[in-house]
Amino acid sequence: xxxxxxxxxxxTVYPGHGIQFVRNDAKIFRFCRSKCHKxxxxxxxxxKVKWTKAYRRLHGKDMTQDSTFEFERKRNRPERYxxxxxxxxxxxxxxxxxxxxxxxxxxxxxxxxxxxxxLQREAARELEQSxxxxxxxxxxxxxxxxxxxxxxxxxxxxxxxNRMEE
Amino acid sequence: MGGKCPHRSVKxxxxxxxxxxxxxxxxxxxxxxxxxxxxxxxxxxxxxVDEDLPGMGQYYCFxxxxxxxxxxxxxxxxxxxxxxxxxxxxxxPAPHTQLDADLAAGMGKPDNGPKLxxx
Numbered sequence: 001x002x003x004x005x006x007x008x009x010x011x012t013v014y015p016g017h018g019i020q021f022v023r024n025d026a027k028i029f030r031f032c033r034s035k036c037h038k039x040x041x042x043x044x045x046x047x048k049v050k051w052t053k054a055y056r057r058l059h060g061k062d063m064t065q066d067s068t069f070e071f072e073r074k075r076n077r078p079e080r081y082x083x084x085x086x087x088x089x090x091x092x093x094x095x096x097x098x099x100x101x102x103x104x105x106x107x108x109x110x111x112x113x114x115x116x117x118x119l120q121r122e123a124a125r126e127l128e129q130s131x132x133x134x135x136x137x138x139x140x141x142x143x144x145x146x147x148x149x150x151x152x153x154x155x156x157x158x159x160x161x162n163r164m165e166e
Numbered sequence: 167m168g169g170k171c172p173h174r175s176v177k178x179x180x181x182x183x184x185x186x187x188x189x190x191x192x193x194x195x196x197x198x199x200x201x202x203x204x205x206x207x208x209x210x211x212x213x214x215v216d217e218d219l220p221g222m223g224q225y226y227c228f229x230x231x232x233x234x235x236x237x238x239x240x241x242x243x244x245x246x247x248x249x250x251x252x253x254x255x256x257x258x259p260a261p262h263t264q265l266d267a268d269l270a271a272g273m274g275k276p277d278n279g280p281k282l283x284x285x
Contacts, residue, residue, distance in 0.1 A: 005264075005267050005268050005271045005273065006267065007262075007264055007267050008267070010267045010268070010270040010271035011271070012271070023195060025198060027195075027197075027198075028264070029264070030264075043196075045261075045262060046262050046266075046267070047262055052270075053267075053270040053271055054262060054266060054267065054270040056270075057269075057270045068272075069272050069273065069274055070274045071274070072272065072273045072274065073273050073274035073275065073276060073277050074268070074273070074276040074277065075276075075277045075279075076276060076277065076278045076279065077277060077278065077279030100272075
């Protein structure tokens, strides 16, 4: 079972899923879903569409260089069947996958690090520039013109008493 | 490769959707055109004579994959905005391929094993 990658978004295409287009020069284009197929038909460039892996790689959103990327590859070479080798490979897949996920999360955390400081800086600047918008609650009580004219219904205590008597 | 946009001042000239659809799959893909352009002047074969094509298939624009009736029309085409846009695209980075998609998905380069025979 060979798991192919989508031409447009680079996601994995499992057997029985997606659609493939064979151009008249025998080039094969595989698509994971109709969304990718339609985008291909519209002649969009995956490098310019923000949700594709190609875009994210190119713009440093995802991890690009890592030793874990060296394991999964198309191997066009025959390998003699060896039960032990198969078992070791299957065991290694889980380990390598875990390492990769951890590294990716670390990369994401590192990428998002300056975001918090930026938000704080923006908030501090906003507070500094528009402090006049903020009034202390004591000032509102002293000057009722500052509050919005909202009418609040006051419930009558008499009715409650009648019900209790009944 | 969009349809031809009619000029506003001419009332009866309509946008032809049908011809656009017909020609959509006749045009070569970006990557095929790019590969052809990368070959260089010497490697290219001389254009085959085809009586069905305009100008016996001798006046061809590699960038736009179009045939023209004679040299002057082709040179006129070289001056158009559409052609110059196309040239700009083709001068840029190589078009997206399946290999790029695989690499972006976190796969390594294909492993073809050691070369067994030297040609």
